Amino acid sequence: MATTPKIDPMLPQPFVVHEVSKETPDTFTLRLDPEDTIKASAFQPGQFSMLWVFGVGELPISISGDPALHDRLVYTVRSVGQATHSLVNQKAGSSVGVRGPFGSGWPVDAARGRDVVVVAGGIGLAPLRPVIYQVLQNRKDYGRLVILYGGRSPRDLLYRKELAKWARSPETQVLVTVDYGGLGWRGHVGVVTTLFKYSRLQPARSVAMVCGPEIMMRFVIRELEGHGLSRDDIYLSMERNMKCAVGFCGHCQYGPHFICKDGPVFRYEQVSLLLEKYEL
Amino acid sequence: METLERIIAEHPFFAGLDGGFTNLMVSCASNVRFQPGTYIFKEGDAANTFYLIRAGKVALEVRAPQHSPIIISTLEVGDILGWSWLLAPYQWKFHARAIDEVRAIALDGKCLRTKCEENHDLGYEVLKRFARIIEQRLDATRFQLLDVYAVKR
Secondary structure, X not given: OOOOOOOOOOOOEEEEEEEEEEEEOOXXXXXXXXXXXXXXOOOOOOXXXXXXXXXXXXXXXXXXXXXXXXXXXXXXXXXXXXXXXXXHOOOOXXXXXXXXXXXXXXXXXXXXXXXXXXXXXXXXXXXXXXXXXXXXXXXXXXXXXXEEEEEOOHHHOOOXXXXXXXXXXXXXXXXXXXXXXXXXXXXXXXXXXXXHHHOOOOHHHEEEEEEOOHHHHHHHHHHHHHOOOOHHHEEEEOOOOOOOOOOOOOOOEEOOEEHHHHOEEEEHHHHHHHHOOOOO | OOOHHHHHHHOHHHOXXXXXXXXXXXXXXXXXXXXXXXXXXXXXXXXXXXXXXXXXXXXXXXXXXXXXXEEEEEEOOOOEEOOHHHOOOOEOOOEEEEOOOEEEEEEEHHHHHHHHHHOHHHHHHHHHHHHHHHHHHHHHHHHHHOOOOOOOO
């Protein structure tokens, strides 16, 4: 369920850049702290914010931090254009506007008592990291946690220290792969779908949450269904060009849905037909 | 102690195989072990064996002039390594290197080819199983070719 911001959703709130840390050559994690007079809104894993870089523009960015920490908002951003480049080059102490959080979240409450299967590709691990925090902090409420993560190459993998830490957690299986590995890489090489055969999935008791490029999600869904997961137990995070973030402008319309308001997280059944329409 | 018969009979690759055929497989099988860094086979070598990996990880490498070698795929416990033994000219297309200590069951492809020629029911069962693996790896290769995580500019 979406959390409705209590303040005017169109009005950016001032946040201070606390820290920018480098994850990969082009991807950075920003911690933003609210200015003294305001509080960071609670968020649901999977929700996003609109980040305003003053003088440059506004960007929709998924929240990648710990939902239990209410004194900050954390985002992982890939620097691919002028606005993202400007955002990741903000210095500590500079000010950024934040609207949100917006949109639907991952079904972390509905998944209680069940195995949680997180499948992420590339920067798609960022919106899923809050789910992992939530499951690990409430370990007895969930069954097994299976994290399947694929990246382009070893140097493109996010959160490498955390992945190693998560792998040591009870009832948690972390499998990481890269599409291209150099001779020095001792881990798995192959696309993310090749990890499923090592994952010991129990389809009847699993809920899968998938985030990555759309084509990757299609391959993953095929694999999940092949392993016997029901469509009702597969959730995806969709990405489109969000502008207003509250369903006014229509920029992110996806068939009958607005990604910003009805998504970004959808049950697969809701969007399965749309995924096959390349024009959308 | 696990016998070759039991390991082969219980391996998913051979699931549903008639008991007589399983015995034929066992007669072509032996336990092998590779130290980390050693090559199990190299591109261009005669391909007369395939392997059921029981422990460790194997890297499939491609080498080309003026390119650093790259690992295109890794195979692990439970995976089948090698199908070039099945199709003429029976030569390996890649290098296969043990990343860590690898224990496997080697199946004599030359022996199996002869038995498949003699018994087409066995040949069909073997081909069905390899076709499934080839399909899975072709799918994975197509997905890999899309390079989905690259920045599109």
